[in-house]
Amino acid sequence: MSKSLLNDATVLARRNLEHIRQVPEKLTNVTVQPLMFVLLFAYVFGGAIKVKGGGYAEYLLGGILIQTLAFAMMGPAQTVATDFQQGVIDRFRSLPTRRSAYLLGHYLAEMLGAILTIVILIGTGFLVGWRSHADVLHLTEGILLLLVFASGIMWMGLWLGVLVRSPDAVMGIGFIIVFPLTFVSNAFVPIDSMPTVLQWMATVNPVSVLIAAVRELFGNPITPVTKHVWPIDHPVAAAWLYSIALVALGWWLAQRRYRARTTD
Amino acid sequence: MHTTSAPPHADDAARSSVGGVTTTGLGKRFGELWALRDLNLAVPQGTVLGLLGHNGAGKTTAIRILTTLSQPTEGTGTVAGFDVVRDAAAVREHIGVASQQATVDGLMSAQLNLTTIGRLHGLSKSAATRRADDLLVQLDLTDFATALVRTYSGGMRRRLDLAASLMGTPEVLFLDEPTTGLDPLSRTHLWDMLSELVRGGTTVILTTQYLEEADRMADDIVVLDHGRTVAHGTPQDLKSRIGxxxxxxxxxxxxxxxxxxxxxxxxxxxxxxxxxxxxxxxxxxxxxxxxxxxxxxxxxxxxxxxxxxxxxVTLDDVFVTLTGAKPVDDADEAGRQGQERKS
CATH class of the missing domain: 3.30.70.920 (Lrp/AsnC effector binding domain/regulation of amino acid metabolism (RAM) domain)
Structure with a gap:
């Protein structure tokens, strides 16, 4: 086969971008929605929640970044589920394309969306008073960590998309998974303000670890840890491990399920 | 039509004979249910085979196996000289498929739908654009080339789906009920176009529920009922049996x-x-x-x-005459049900 996997994947990724050009409101969940979250949390909760070592805006950004990227799982899930429902998938499968090109194409397009989200969030954060107190090296590492985490999320989303029978199911399942994970964490309030049971849950929650890592790398305030376990005590190292594991797991699950679903 | 011939492939050595479609004892079973059973075909290059049958007769299953979308549980098949299981990738380089469900993308223009498919066939950007423009003219869609496909009527979608299946200049073209939902004029137009393709050497496998279509288009007809071949012959043969x-x-x-x-x-x-x-x-x-x-x-x-x-004569009469019993009209293709169960 003379043409490469990357050629097929970029042709397919362009298809997603074209969808966005035709229906720009598809982008609201990665643009307007996170922007709204920053403003709401910064101004509605900002006055009530006290964070030691800095303003609430500085505390908030790490939480909002991870939360928004986690919710971005529903984007690829919905597009893939829709492709399956409409039979578009059979068209691509009867073409001389590499089998893995289809998911890879979606992944590439979704990552562009994730980059846009990160830019918008950091920009909005800047407007409401977020500042970084880290050097360029750590700041860059923080952004790289966000991108690797986003990759893991996208592959999990692609897996969810191949898993569900209809695109309508994505919202429900996505919320059930992502909502508790992101809220029972240090995303919006310091863990030490929670009841003991929740403190434990929030401490072992990988989302808390990721958020703590982003805050550390961005030089933003980190609230005291009440329960000591290795990941939360070493957030940056643990966050890299979690993110890389998420990419590997999501990729493997998505490929496996895609293979199973397109074999009959 | 065959102006842009397919590039030579490294795996051409694996070809048994050039062109056409053959199957030997091809079958697919979902548990106890046979979606297709013991299908034997020998379709020479440049001819048209009509698969005739009701919903659930096994037509779509046969097409899905031959287009590498589905794996046979029994028997073997070759398309354009390549084995549909072992050389699936090579098969896909030589076929075009227009399925029952029009599988064009509603959120893209007709032109972009076609160039995307052309690019996936390995055409350069300019070659894909040229081919897309040619096909849009042939299928009378030039006036709507830049319109979003979701604004298309059902008939226009089917025409575009056919254009999509022709983007790769296929040696073997599979059409699953190509004229369902088309008005009589578009139907005649499509038949004319297919005849021209066949004259150019393309092999066509089409499924249909219309006797008229099989009679007019096919050189050879296979009548399927519950996955089994109940009759196989030229339209004249069948006519003489059916009356x-x-x-x-x-x-x-x-x-x-x-x-x-x-x-x-x-x-x-x-x-x-x-x-x-x-x-x-x-x-x-x-x-x-x-x-x-x-x-x-x-x-x-x-x-x-x-x-x-x-x-x-209708398709029902064919079945009454050939099988002596009125067929049960299944609600859906057995093959599709099997697929849904699995997913």
Whole structure:
């Protein structure tokens, strides 16, 4: 086969971008929605929640970044589920394309969306008073960590998309998974303000670890840890491990399920 | 049509013979249910095979196996000389598929749909654009080339789907009920276009529920029923087995059905089919018989015929004649159900 996997994947990724050009409101969940979250949390909760070592805006950004990227799982899930429902998938499968090109194409397009989200969030954060107190090296590492985490999320989303029978199911399942994970964490309030049971849950929650890592790398305030376990005590190292594991797991699950679903 | 011939492939050595489609004992079973059973085909290059059958007969399953979308559980098949299982990738380089579900992308223009597919076939950007423009002209879609496909009518979508299947200049073209939902004019236009492709050497496998379509397009017809081949031959062969027009005689009471069948028997060239529940006798009438003769005979016998209608042979008649039983019209393709169960 003379043409490469990357050629097929970029042709397919362009298809997603074209969808966005035709229906720009598809982008609201990665643009307007996170922007709204920053403003709401910064101004509605900002006055009530006290964070030691800095303003609430500085505390908030790490939480909002991870939360928004986690919710971005529903984007690829919905597009893939829709492709399956409409039979578009059979068209691509009867073409001389590499089998893995289809998911890879979606992944590439979704990552562009994730980059846009990160830019918008950091920009909005800047407007409401977020500042970084880290050097360029750590700041860059923080952004790289966000991108690797986003990759893991996208592959999990692609897996969810191949898993569900209809695109309508994505919202429900996505919320059930992502909502508790992101809220029972240090995303919006310091863990030490929670009841003991929740403190434990929030401490072992990988989302808390990721958020703590982003805050550390961005030089933003980190609230005291009440329960000591290795990941939360070493957030940056643990966050890299979690993110890389998420990419590997999501990729493997998505490929496996895609293979199973397109074999009959 | 074959101006841009496919580039030479490294795996051409794996080809058994160039062009055409062959199958030997091809079958697919979902547990106890046979979606397709013992299909044997030898379709020479540049000819048209019609797969004729009701929903659930196995037509779509056959197409899905031959287009590498589905794996056979029994037998083997080759398309354009390549094995559909072992050389699936090579098969995909030589085929075009237009499925029952129009699988074009509603959120892209017709032009972009086609160039995307062309690019996935390995065409350069300019070659894909040229080919797309050619096909849009041929399928009379130039006026809507830049419109979003979701604004298209059903017939336009089907035409675009056909154009999509032709983007790779296929050696073998698979069309799953290509004219369902098309108006008569578009249907005739599509038939003309297909004839031209076939003259150019393209092999076409089409499925249809319309006898007229199979008769007009196909060099060879396979009639499928519940996955099995119930008849295989040229349209002339089948016609000679099925006969000419049908006469539906509806009588007032169930007691008259058998009697009326005896009265009309001399006008039939094969056994009439009785439907005691609806009080209808379907008579395959001999050529030259006039309706009035039958009505007069029934009247002379004192049978109260409510209605006597002459009509062309339908797919139902084919099954009644070939299998001796009225087929159960399954709600859906068995193959599709099997696939849904799995997913």
């Amino acid at each position: 000419d027009d049908r006469l539906d005689v509806k009588v007032a009471s169930a007691d008259d059905v058998a009697r009326a069948a005896n009265v009309v028997a001399p006008f039939a060239d094969r056994a009439p089919a009785l439907d005691p529940e609806r009080h209808v006798i379907t008579v395959p009438i001999k050529p030259g018989v006039r309706v009035v003769q039958v009505v007069r005979a029934l009247d002379d016998a004192g049978i109260d015929a409510i209605d006597v209608t002459r009509r062309e």
